[in-house]
Amino acid sequence: MAEEKKSRPAVGLQPEGDVDWSQYRGILVVVEQRDGVAKKVSWQLLGEARRMADKLQAPLMALVLGHQVGHLVKEAFAYGADQVFLSDAPILQDYRTRSYSRVCLQVIREYKPEIVLIGATYTGRDLAGAIATHVPTGLTADCTQLDVDENRLLNATRPAFSEKMVATILCKQFKPQMATARPGVFAALPRDDARSGQVIEIPPQIEESEIGTRVLEFIQERQGINLEDAEVIVAGGRGVGSPEGFRLLQELADVLGGVVGATRPVVEAGWIGHEHQVGQTGSTVRPKLYIAAGISGAVQHVVGMQHSDYIVAINKDPEAPIFSGAHYGIVGDLFEVIPALITAAKARKTTHVS
Amino acid sequence: MLHIAVCIKQVPDSREMRIDPKTNTLIRQGAPAIVNYFDLRGLEAALQLKDEFGARVTVLTMGPPSADKAIKECIAMGADEGILVSDRGFAGADTLATSYVVGQTIDKAGEVWGPVDLVFCGKQTIDGDTGQVGPGVACRLDYEQLTYVEKVESFDPNTREIVVHRHLEDGVERVQAKLPALITALAEMNKPRRASLPGVLRAARYQPIVWTTNDFTDLDRSKIGLRGSPTVVGRSWVPEQKPVNTKILTGDTVNQVAEDLFTALFATELPGKLGWVQEG
Ligand SMILES: Cc1cc2nc3c(=O)[nH]c(=O)nc-3n(C[C@H](O)[C@H](O)[C@H](O)COP(=O)(O)OP(=O)(O)OC[C@H]3O[C@@H](n4cnc5c(N)ncnc54)[C@H](O)[C@@H]3O)c2cc1C
Ligand SMILES: Nc1ncnc2c1ncn2[C@@H]1O[C@H](COP(=O)(O)O)[C@@H](O)[C@H]1O
Numbered sequence: 223m224a225e226e227k228k229s230r231p232a233v234g235l236q237p238e239g240d241v242d243w244s245q246y247r248g249i250l251v252v253v254e255q256r257d258g259v260a261k262k263v264s265w266q267l268l269g270e271a272r273r274m275a276d277k278l279q280a281p282l283m284a285l286v287l288g289h290q291v292g293h294l295v296k297e298a299f300a301y302g303a304d305q306v307f308l309s310d311a312p313i314l315q316d317y318r319t320r321s322y323s324r325v326c327l328q329v330i331r332e333y334k335p336e337i338v339l340i341g342a343t344y345t346g347r348d349l350a351g352a353i354a355t356h357v358p359t360g361l362t363a364d365c366t367q368l369d370v371d372e373n374r375l376l377n378a379t380r381p382a383f384s385e386k387m388v389a390t391i392l393c394k395q396f397k398p399q400m401a402t403a404r405p406g407v408f409a410a411l412p413r414d415d416a417r418s419g420q421v422i423e424i425p426p427q428i429e430e431s432e433i434g435t436r437v438l439e440f441i442q443e444r445q446g447i448n449l450e451d452a453e454v455i456v457a458g459g460r461g462v463g464s465p466e467g468f469r470l471l472q473e474l475a476d477v478l479g480g481v482v483g484a485t486r487p488v489v490e491a492g493w494i495g496h497e498h499q500v501g502q503t504g505s506t507v508r509p510k511l512y513i514a515a516g517i518s519g520a521v522q523h524v525v526g527m528q529h530s531d532y533i534v535a536i537n538k539d540p541e542a543p544i545f546s547g548a549h550y551g552i553v554g555d556l557f558e559v560i561p562a563l564i565t566a567a568k569a570r571k572t573t574h575v576s
Numbered sequence: 577m578l579h580i581a582v583c584i585k586q587v588p589d590s591r592e593m594r595i596d597p598k599t600n601t602l603i604r605q606g607a608p609a610i611v612n613y614f615d616l617r618g619l620e621a622a623l624q625l626k627d628e629f630g631a632r633v634t635v636l637t638m639g640p641p642s643a644d645k646a647i648k649e650c651i652a653m654g655a656d657e658g659i660l661v662s663d664r665g666f667a668g669a670d671t672l673a674t675s676y677v678v679g680q681t682i683d684k685a686g687e688v689w690g691p692v693d694l695v696f697c698g699k700q701t702i703d704g705d706t707g708q709v710g711p712g713v714a715c716r717l718d719y720e721q722l723t724y725v726e727k728v729e730s731f732d733p734n735t736r737e738i739v740v741h742r743h744l745e746d747g748v749e750r751v752q753a754k755l756p757a758l759i760t761a762l763a764e765m766n767k768p769r770r771a772s773l774p775g776v777l778r779a780a781r782y783q784p785i786v787w788t789t790n791d792f793t794d795l796d797r798s799k800i801g802l803r804g805s806p807t808v809v810g811r812s813w814v815p816e817q818k819p820v821n822t823k824i825l826t827g828d829t830v831n832q833v834a835e836d837l838f839t840a841l842f843a844t845e846l847p848g849k850l851g852w853v854q855e856g
Contacts, residue, residue, distance in 0.1 A: 256746070319711070319714075319720075319721040319723075320720075320721075343744075343745055344723065344724045344742070344743065344744045344745060345744065347707050347708070347711075347723070348711055348721065348723040348724070350708075350711075351671075351707070351708040351709075351710070351711025351712055351715070351723075352711045352712075352714070352715050352721060354672065354708070354712070355672065355675060355711065355712040355715035355716060356715055358672055358806070359672075359806055360670065360672065360805075360806030360807035361671065361672070361706075361708055361807070362807060363705070363706035363707060363708055364705070364706070377810065381705075381815075382705070382812065383703065386595055386814070387595070387812050387813065387814055387815070388812065388813055388814075388815045389809050389810075389811070389812035389813075390809070390810040390811045390812070391807050391808070391809060391810065392807065392808050392809075392810040393806050393807050393808075394806075394808065395806060396806040434720040434753055434754040434757070435720050435721075435722070435751055435752065435753040435754075435757075436751065436752045436753075437749055437750070437751050438739065438750040438751065438752055439749075439750050440747055440748070440749050440750075441747050441748045441749075441750070442746065442747040443746060443747045443748065448745055448746060450745055451745065453849070453850055454850065478850075479850065479851075479852075490767075496726075496762075496763055496764040497743075497764070499763070502702060503613050503614070503702065503763055504763070510846055510849055510850060511841070511846060511850070531846070532841070532844065532846060533820075534837065540824075545822055545824070546820070546822065547820055547822075548820065548822050549820060549821070549822065549823065550822070550823050550824075550825060550837055550840060550841075551822050551823070551824040551825065552824075552825050552833055552837065553824060553826075554830060554833070558830045559830055559833065559834070562830040562831050562833065562834035563834045563837065563838075565831070565834065566831070566834035566835055566837070566838050567838065570838055570842070570852070571852070571853050572838075572847075572850075572852045
């Protein structure tokens, strides 16, 4: 057993003992993409990191990795990077933890950023957790605020305890300091195609034989339900009464150019799929408009939607807690209110026309 | 025989957690402890594989002595053995230190009952809420890492290959992996079974196996507990509740109320942001 342990790659790729942390400079943002299209969160992180890099007077680096993704280098510059690492190889065609984390580690070891930021997407969290363990260093998940202080420490602020509290997490003794941040929290800089900088190619140091996973296929979601990116959500709870009731909500969602959300009990009852669930054990959403119909407003639901720009609550119980966090409340039977909203919305042509 | 480890954590039921208005700290006392919601999905998935292919299922948790209740709950559902890793030395661990101890525990469980082929974790805990422990454990064990899994499509005990569906924002990825592997479970994966009567009877008598720091032969004490945790909480506070000025719309008819709502919404920046157009 002891021998088997030794044969494993050493965890902790950095020298143990005294390390000269002052060599670590600059901020690295790992750019996430699928089929050569970058996730918005990558550019949002670059925007926020630009501000911090200027404060630190240190370079802002971006790492673009994948297969046939060279065109993203230009975009990374346009969104604020000073220096771009490009790792473009067939082995990086699909995201796999081993190959992608290996490339990130190569860059971290060689170019020593003091901060590494990754989008808190499913893929980003998968990757960040692996990298931080290998380095090893501290990682703060799902940050909603990022800043650097006079000691060059990353102040990574995130919600804690079902968003009842907020905490600023520090990583004082290790570098790089790592954090992931959710999509939609930060704003990207306006694209400036005149910007450019140094491009450094990173050949991935990994063989296919070292990777035990294979992506068989990617199935684009049928209904295209993407709560996290949705700008309008019409959500229903037990008050909706049945699977058929959700068709009514879908109709309103369609008219408003949105998607349907749900509470946990209705998902568990099988009225609608799990991918629609909003809340602590579902998705955390930040739409511009959230309409909650027949939802009581339990904290586990509210933590998932409280940061919506506008919340409209429809409930026949005037005492329902959902009203206290809502901007607009309608006390009434949703089976009367929703059809009226559909009619009013249609009259105003709310569906997105671009 | 297939050996499956399931990592669980006992968490306070967040519905019951309150903030002390005077000290602005969290009152955990009185909040009932439950097994983390997602971890039960991992356990159910392990039990399903056990039902189909035969397997030994070991649940484990690093936590306070009172977490033995969580272990017993898993035994009642059908787990074979439960390990409680508990010692003051482990206290104050962040995700890096937790994943180190959990990894060591899985190694040690492998020494006792045969190498662990598959590990299940939850997608995340509802108190720590990071989702970092799973990837950390996979990394330390050098297992294939399969996060955010909503379905185990197939498992072939002969080739030792597993096919899972990973849930991503924009779709589903079918991934094949060679064991040993670590899976983190989403709520979609299954519905945890109820405890069976024999299970409940066994759980009532069952004494979880307790391991302290002294039970590990080559535990690096610089990597555990507070000392092994690179992250520290600098400051924490109760977020200012943005007072929402709730406007209750009252009109004579629902149509009037609906009109009023859209009139109000059209007076905000929403139409511009959402590309809504107003006729006329
Ligand atoms: C660990 C844990 C995690 C959880 N995670 C989540 C989560 O992620 N997301 C989540 O949503 N919940 C979650 N829950 C469950 C949560 O605590 C609540 O039980 C749930 O949010 C309540 O759902 P609801 O509002 O649909 O149902 P109810 O609380 O039953 O509310 C139904 C509401 O509909 C109203 N109503 C009924 N009929 C009508 C009508 N015709 N017109 C208008 N209004 C009507 C009623 O007045 C009532 O207010 C979790 C619970 C636990 C313990
Ligand atoms: N103390 C612990 N003991 C055992 N498993 C844990 C512990 N903490 C976290 N886990 C596992 O790691 C998953 C992710 O936890 P977290 O990173 O805290 O969100 C959980 O769902 C558990 O499966």
